[in-house]
Amino acid sequence: MENKIYHQNYILVDSEWYESFDSYQPSNELIGIVRSILPLTWHVRSILPLTWQTQKDGIWFHVFPPKLQLEEQGWKIHISAKPDNCKEILLSLLPMYA
Structure with a gap:
């Protein structure tokens, strides 16, 4: 069972070829939707204001507002x-x- 799960992780990006999630490149379609709704002050090359920071961690992207101070504990929402x-x-x- 363990090997089957490991195999499945590498065919999620492309069913024909083994690919890690790090190779996943999203299309601009959904980013275009975000840009059309969010304020015009947002940076052209991203979906975030210039003062916001992004960090890629594997397949995840983390977004931080300016001067963020994280509490030791907290929560987040995944959609x-x-x-x-x-x-x-x-x-x-x-x-x-x-």
Whole structure:
């Protein structure tokens, strides 16, 4: 069972070839939706204001507002979507952050 799970991790990005998640490159389609909704002051090359910072960690991207001071404990929210509903979910969530 362990080997099967390990194998599955490498065919999620491309079912024909072994690829790690680090090779995943998202298209501009969803980023375009984000840019169309968020304020025009956001940076052209990203979906974040110039003062925000991003950090890539494997397949995850972390976004930090300016002068963020994290508490020792806290919580976060993960949103899951499938290809057939990701645009709808993104469009319903973005207004909360704009």
